[in-house]
Amino acid sequence: MNRDLAIIEADEAAFPGIVNALTPRCVIITNLFSDQLDRLGGIERTREFIQKGLRLLPAGSKVVLNADDPAVASLAAVPGQTTLYYGLDLEPPPGKAVPVKACPYCQQRLGYSKAYFSHLGHYYCLQCRFSRPKPEYKIAGAGRGKGLTISAHGQKHELRFSLPGTYNLYNALAAWAGSRVLGLPADTALAGLSDALPTFGRMEKLKVCEREVIIALIKNSAGADQVLQSILKLPGRLSLLLAINDREADGSDVSWLWEVNFEQLAASRDKFLRIVLSGTRAADTALRFKYAGLSASSLLIENRLHEGLLAGLGDPASREPLVVLTSYTAMLELRNTLCWIGKGGAGDFLVRTRLTPFGKTRIEFSFLC
Numbered sequence: 001m002n003r004d005l006a007i008i009e010a011d012e013a014a015f016p017g018i019v020n021a022l023t024p025r026c027v028i029i030t031n032l033f034s035d036q037l038d039r040l041g042g043i044e045r046t047r048e049f050i051q052k053g054l055r056l057l058p059a060g061s062k063v064v065l066n067a068d069d070p071a072v073a074s075l076a077a078v079p080g081q082t083t084l085y086y087g088l089d090l091e092p093p094p095g096k097a098v099p100v101k102a103c104p105y106c107q108q109r110l111g112y113s114k115a116y117f118s119h120l121g122h123y124y125c126l127q128c129r130f131s132r133p134k135p136e137y138k139i140a141g142a143g144r145g146k147g148l149t150i151s152a153h154g155q156k157h158e159l160r161f162s163l164p165g166t167y168n169l170y171n172a173l174a175a176w177a178g179s180r181v182l183g184l185p186a187d188t189a190l191a192g193l194s195d196a197l198p199t200f201g202r203m204e205k206l207k208v209c210e211r212e213v214i215i216a217l218i219k220n221s222a223g224a225d226q227v228l229q230s231i232l233k234l235p236g237r238l239s240l241l242l243a244i245n246d247r248e249a250d251g252s253d254v255s256w257l258w259e260v261n262f263e264q265l266a267a268s269r270d271k272f273l274r275i276v277l278s279g280t281r282a283a284d285t286a287l288r289f290k291y292a293g294l295s296a297s298s299l300l301i302e303n304r305l306h307e308g309l310l311a312g313l314g315d316p317a318s319r320e321p322l323v324v325l326t327s328y329t330a331m332l333e334l335r336n337t338l339c340w341i342g343k344g345g346a347g348d349f350l351v352r353t354r355l356t357p358f359g360k361t362r363i364e365f366s367f368l369c
Contacts, residue, residue, distance in 0.1 A: 005182070007178075008022075008024075012046045012049045012050055013046075013049050015049055015050055015052075015053035016049060016052045016053040016056055018053070019053040019054075019056045019057055020056050023057070023058055023061075024057070024061065025061060025062065025182070026061070026062040026063075026064065026178055026181050026182055027053075027054065027057065027061065027062070027063050027064070028064040028065075028174050028177065028178050029050060029063070029064070029065050029066060029072050029075065030066055030069075030072070030170065030171070030174055031066055031069045031072060031120065031170070031222075032046055032047060032050075032069060032071040032072055033118065033220045033221070033222045033223065034220055034221070034256060034259075043071055047071055047075070050075065051075055051076060054075060054076075054078055054081070055078055057078065057081055058080075059079075059080030059081065060080065060081070060082075061080075061081045061082070062081070062082050062084065062181045063075075063077075063078075063081050063082065063083045063084070064083075064084050064085070064086060064137075064174070064177045064178060064181060065083060065084070065085050065086075066085070066086060066087065066120070066170065066174070067085035067086060067087035067132050067133050067134070067135040068087040068088060068116065068120040068121055068122070068123075068132065068170075069119065069120050070101060070103070070104055070110060070119065070123055070130075070132075071104055071119075073085065073132065073133055074104040074105065074130065084136050084137070084177065084181065085133045085134070085135040085136060085137070086135050086136070086137035086138060086173045086174060086176075086177040087122075087132065087135035087137075087138055087173075088116060088138065088139050088140075088166070088169060088170070088173070089138050089139070089140040089141075090114075090116070090139065090140065090141060090148075090166075090169075091114075092114045092115050092116055092121065093116070093117075093166075097115070098111075098112050098115055099112060099115055099118065099119040099121065101119040101123070103125040103127065103128060103130055104130070105125070105128055105130050106125060106127045106128040106130070108125060108126055108127035108128070109126060110123045110124065110125055110126070111123065111124050111125075111126050112124075116166050117166050117167070117222065117225065117226055118221075118222035118225070120170070136152065136153050136177075137150075137151065137152050137153075137173060137176060137177040137180065138150070138151055138173070139151075139159060139169055139172070139173050140156075141159075148161070148169075150172075150173065150176055150190075150193075152176070152177070152180045152186070155186075157186060157190055159172075159190075159193065160190075160193070160194040161193050161194065161196065162194075162196070163196055163197075163198060163203070164203060164230045164233070165203070165226050165227070165229070165230045166226065167223065167226045168203075172193050172196070175189075175192070175193065176189055176193065179192075200335075201215050201216065201217040201326075201331045201335065202216065202217060203215075203216050203227070203230065204216075204335075206335075206338055206339065208338050208341050209341065210319070211313070211318075211319065211321070211322065212321040212322070213321070213322045213323075213324060213338055214231070214234075214321060214322070214323045214324065215324045215326065215331060215334070215335055215338075216230075216231075216323070216324070216325050216326070217326060217327070217328060217331050218260075218325050218326065218327070219250070219251070219256075219327060219328065220256050221256045221257075221259035221260045224256075224260040224325070225260060225261050227325060228260070228261065228262075228264055228265065228325075229264075231323050231325075232264065232268055232271065234321070234323075236320065236321075237271055237272065237273050237320050238271060238272055238273070238320055238321050238322070238323050239272065239273050239274045239275075239276075239312050239313070239314060239318070239320055239321070239322045239323070240265075240272050240274070240275045240276065240312070240322075240323050240325070241276045241278060241308055241309065241311075241312035241322060241323070241324045241325070241326075241334075242275070242276070242277050242278070242285055242325045242326070243277075243278040243279040243282075243305055243308055243324065243325070243326040243327065243330040243331075243334060244257070244277075244278075244279040244280070244281040244282070244284070244285050244326070244327045244330065245279045245280045245281065245327045245328075245329045245330045246280050246281050246327075247280070247329045249328050249329050250327040250328050250329050250330075254281050254284055257281075257284065257285060257288045258288055260288075262288060262289060262292035262294070263292045263293060265289075265292065265294065266289075266292050266293035266294050267293075269294065269298065273314070273318070273320055274300060274311070274312065274314055275289075275294070275298065275299050275300070276299070276300045276301075276302060276308050276311045276312045277289070277299055277300070277301045277302070277308070278301075278302045278303065278304070278305050278307070278308025278309075278311075278312075278330070279303070279305060279308070279326075279327065279330045280303070282301050282302070282303050282308075283301070283303075286299060286301055305330055305333050305334055305337075306337070309334055309337060309338070312324070
């Protein structure tokens with residue numbers, strides 16, 4: 001390829017090998033959450049992979065860290081490298097509980113003056129002198145949709161950005177910081193942010209036979225909570241399909257489901273015309289939902305993804321959006337099926353009836369087109 005620049009999203013465990021092979025000019029570390037516990041072994045082990053990769057960077061490299069994540073901001077600086085930080089300066093959401101997070105240096109509990117989501121925010125150690133570093137790149141403002149500014153080394157610009165969720169503001173800010181470090185003109189970077197659309201499986205919107213389908217990948221509790229908050233803000237009623245697999249690319253440990261705030265779904269049950277659970281771990285998800293206050297009688301459980309998708313789409317006359325929350329391998333299968341349907345591959349409806357596990361007769365439709 002005749003290009004001067006490549007942007008690579010790296011798996012944490014593969015990061016040291018990638019650094020050793022490519023010697024990148026700039027590395028951006030976004031956040032650290034418990035993810036794929038059976039493979040990565042928790043935040044501390046993941047942090048060790050990243051630290052090892054940073055030590056392999058050549059002198060003169062630029063390292064951009066999320067100042068709002070104490071596990072990232074505390075990564076040890078390497079002599080000869082330039083370390084820069086990015087972070088939010090927004091009013092925190094009302095009623096946000098103060099995170100319980102240990103200082104990465106002395107292991108005492110951190111205090112927070114602002115908490116955005118999970119353990120990200122403005123923090124300080126109650127015991128030692130560790131605190132959130134001052135970021136060179138930041139998004140500031142009183143709200144989350146309007147009146148936001150984005151800045152680099154104090155130079156402010158109006159931010160036009162339409163993707164939902166605080167996590168997307170962090171993604172935008174990381175991209176902005178990286179672009180400025182690499183010398184991209186501010187106007188070019190701002191135009192890119194204003195034109196940003198949901199990417200593959202990240203609140204991605206598909207149009208399937210005049211029906212809107214929103215696909216969101218979930219793989220840890222922090223991300224899942226943010227996605228749930230975003231969909232609960234969508235107007236009107238919805239249908240929901242939650243598809244969780246435990247194949248190699250997903251991770252076999254799904255204990256993170258117990259840390260997700262599914263209770264907010266129970267509190268807003270009337271917003272959903274139907275809630276369907278599917279995938280190889282549908283039963284585990286159903287058990288979690290039971291303890292969240294969603295009884296089996298209020299759910300449809302279809303282990304096979306094909307059947308789960310049919311149940312989620314429901315009656316062909318329905319026009320409410322279908323939100324699909326899914327693990328990685330389930331997302332690939334469901335997304336391919338939806339794209340095939342949207343291109344007219346489904347043909348006519350095939351209608352059949354069957355009994356649900358709860359004895360109720362339901363009409364099902366093979367595909368909507």
